[in-house]
Amino acid sequence: MSILLVEPFYGGSHKQLVDLLQEELADCVLHTLPAKKWHWRARTAAVHFMQAIPASTAYRVIFSSSVLNLAELIALRPDLAPLRKVLYFHENQLVYPVRKCQERDFQFGYNQILSCLVADVVLFNSSFNMESFLSSIPTFLKLMPDHRPAGLDALIRRKCRIYYFPLRFPDVSRLLPEHKRARCAGVVGPVGPQELGPPGDCPHSAEGLAQNTMPRASPGPDSEHGAPSPQHTGVPQSPEENYQRRESVAPPTEGGGKQSNTSHCQVEEECDDTASQQRPLHIVWPHRWEHDKDPELFLTTLLKLKEEGLSFQVSVLGETFTEVPDVFSGAREELAARVLHWGFLSSREQYLEVLCQADVVVSTARHEFFGVAMLEAVHCGCYPLCPKALVYPEIFPAEYLYSTPEQLRKRLRDFCRRPDRLRRHRVKVDTGQFSWSSLRSSFISVLSASTSKDQ
Known part of the structure; x- marks a missing residue:
């Protein structure tokens, strides 16, 4: 397997993700541009990568953020067309806020739509990101004076999956102040240890991190957004399934919020510290x-x-x-x-x-x-x-x-x-x-599938 990672805006979460993939997955090749002037990266990065990416018969998958106009790159480099093309949305330009309506550049959103049409798989870092993008396509295209394409949202939706951004949470237990360490150990106030959980359940410690990222054996509140279950390998395979699971396995708390395995204690009235x-x-x-x-x-x-x-x-x-x-x-x-x-x-x-x-x-x-x-x-x-x-x-x-x-x-x-x-x-x-330990198998799966020709 040879994975071609392409990031036109190599900074922030964009950098975090491709660095993580390159470090954790075998046989990756990374090509980037500095995280400056993203407007120009979105406009011109395809031509740069046309020249920067060497020809190779070893490539099987190309993975890029949606800053890249993938349609342009594939047109400029037809040898990349057979690859499995995976597009990742950190953000979408159809609902990205601008200070004035007239400042929104039609081309940025249009490029992302074109990239989705060319891609084999389109990944979003949240349901909100995906739904806001897909639901905005028809209205966005009305900005065109005539000959507006229809049904693109439905065409793109079938390619979409929700892959939460994978985080590598460090062990910060050594940095915690006394009161945070104490509540992990179950010694603050009148709440009993069973309600607080054992010391190893502290999500900030190395042991707690391992517990929080262990694959679950059955569906539950934790598996709704990416923890493995018998039917799921880390991430729901369709947005509709994700919403059904989110509604059915996350019972509301008294205040209307979702329950979680890391839920231990409420704010107490008394404190001796x-x-x-x-x-x-x-x-x-x-x-x-x-x-x-x-x-x-x-x-x-x-x-x-x-x-x-x-x-x-x-x-x-x-x-x-x-x-x-x-x-x-x-x-x-x-x-x-x-x-x-x-x-x-x-x-x-x-x-x-x-x-x-x-x-x-x-x-x-x-x-x-x-x-x-x-x-x-x-x-x-x-x-x-x-x-x-x-x-x-x-x-x-x-x-x-x-x-x-x-x-x-x-x-x-x-x-x-x-x-x-x-x-x-x-x-x-x-x-x-949201940890890499929970989401790793899903990313491996989507990046190790067959090429576009084999599908």
């Missing part, structure tokens, strides 16, 4: 400094909490690019005494350490198709607060979602007043279902 009571709430925001992540909402919320005289500390992490929203500079000055970290942390170890020390991780995104940063923070013991929109209801139970800016502010206000209660809570999100 004096230090935990006295230390201010630590809020972390680990996202790109761009408008689609809505830093304005997050920082405005913090400034309102400050005006109310509430005590908290904040770490604003994430990458910055050419244009940084103005709100960051002003907020940095106003929050100065409360800031623990401000800006991108180049050290992975330091980044994980900040997540482990934080209490709450907040998303204010107006665009999110998966959310690697939120899941990494949850793995490090953070309580997640996410919009009740986009991909988040697919991943997080209802108790971790907010519907309005007022709800976000109220939740953070309550946490600022009683951070000890928050620190006793065991987050009920099964991160194991």
Whole structure:
């Protein structure tokens, strides 16, 4: 087997995925372009790869993100046409937010549709990503003045599968503060060990990671998004099946959220940890400094909490690019005494350490198709607060979602007043279902199938 990995935007989650595949799967060849000026990567990468990819009879599969115009590359390199063509959507351009409607470039979305038509298999990192793309195709094509093609959404849907983004969760138990280690060990408050689970059940430890990523023997709440079961090899084989399983095997909790095997304890009223009571709430925001992540909402919320005289500390992490929203500079000055970290942390170890020390991780995104940063923070013991929109209801139970800016502010206000209660809570999100250990067999399967000619 020879897998041709092609990534026109080699950065962030795009880089994470192809690096993981190259490291874990045998006989992969990787061709990339730097993660700069993605608009130009989407427009011109095919011509670059036409010249950069050497001819070879060993190739059997080509795997690329949807930034590449796969149709152009196959037209320019007809020798690649017989390969099994696998396209992976980290995001889709049909619903990608733009600041003004007229700024949306028709060509980017159109290129992704063409790539889907050429591909043999189209993978999405979430149900939300897939459904938002497919349901938007008919409306999107109405932008064409005439001779609009019909039925492309149905044609593409039959090729689609949901393959959650695979994460390699590190063992962060050594970085956890005392109260997070204590709740893993089952020694916080009056909740009994059986409710908390044994020490090895801690999802942050090496033993806990192994337990959380072990293949399950039967269908259950954990297998709905990718854990193996007798009928499934890691990922549902069709989107319809995924939705049926999600509805049938995820009974709601009292608050309407989904249950999970990592669900252990609720927030308790009493707490004997004096230090935990006295230390201010630590809020972390680990996202790109761009408008689609809505830093304005997050920082405005913090400034309102400050005006109310509430005590908290904040770490604003994430990458910055050419244009940084103005709100960051002003907020940095106003929050100065409360800031623990401000800006991108180049050290992975330091980044994980900040997540482990934080209490709450907040998303204010107006665009999110998966959310690697939120899941990494949850793995490090953070309580997640996410919009009740986009991909988040697919991943997080209802108790971790907010519907309005007022709800976000109220939740953070309550946490600022009683951070000890928050620190006793065991987050009920099964991160194991998104681990590479759970999803590996599915990726191997889709990348080791027959060539396009053999199908």
